[in-house]
Amino acid sequence: MKINHIFDVGSSKEDACLIKDNLFAVFDGFNSLDKFVDEQGITGGLIAATITRDVFSRNKGTLRNLAIEANRIIREKMLESEIDIKNKSGLWGTILASVRIKDDSFEWIQLADCLILLIFKDNSYKLLVEDFDHDGEVLKIWKELAGQRRENIFEILVPGPLAGLRANANKTYGVLNGEEEAIPFLKTGEENLQNVKHILLFTDGLMIPKEDPQGKDDWKLFVNLFLQGGLENVKNFVRNLQEDDPKCWKYPRYKQHDDISAISLSF
Secondary structure: EEEEEEEEEEOOOOOOEEEEEEEEEEEEOOOOOOOOOOOOOHHHHHHHHHHHHHEEEEOOHHHHHHHHHHHHHHHHHHHOOOOOOOOHOOOOOOEEEEEEEEEEEEEEEEEOOOOOOOOEOOEEEEEOOOOOOOOOOHHHHHHHHHHHHOHHHHHHHHHHHHHHHOOOEEEOOEOOOHHHHHHHHOOEEEOOOOOEEEEEEOOOOOOOOOOOOOOOOOHHHHHHHHHHHHHHEEEEEEEHHHHHOOOOOOOOOEEEEEOEEEEEOOO
């Protein structure tokens, strides 16, 4: 098995990555809407992603139980930091994707839009989870404001649509933010490795930007870019599109450059 990974810091600096023995994982932290930082200047999103990475590094028990334990510790850390855990906009947390390789198969766990993509020996592909897009409605509004050439769209959306999206956390989509309601949203499974050529795990920063936020993602292009030049080739393609759209008007998204954490396993 050949392992490759990229870790490219964007504007939020809240991703984390784990490669340990037969366990591989990426974590995408998110901060509270009031932009919490601790005494060392570390954001809540990075704290949550780091906590979860450290729990998964134990590599003991099921992947689901590791996620449950990380969620519990995130809650404890927020209480220790005097966060009002009844205010969803004030919560921070993380999402994740992880695989544990066995002899002829692999276990996996996924939450929200950290994704796992399989590429088979005939270069066909499959996403293990496809219903991951919880940002579409907010980014639709973003697109409308971008059409008006509005500046600072993120700040405009914070008190309304973004706060509403956070209010739906662990109701319509899952995140590890200390709430027990996150657990049913954890998606897990086991896949046979027989015809698998590559396993890709990545945070949403590696996803190809699209002009229509509610349109379909071009996974064929994504796979072709990977097969031509690996994760680095996909990253360069994404960063070039983002570089030409600094205000996020053409490709609606929350920041010009999102963090990228990605791992490829090739057999």
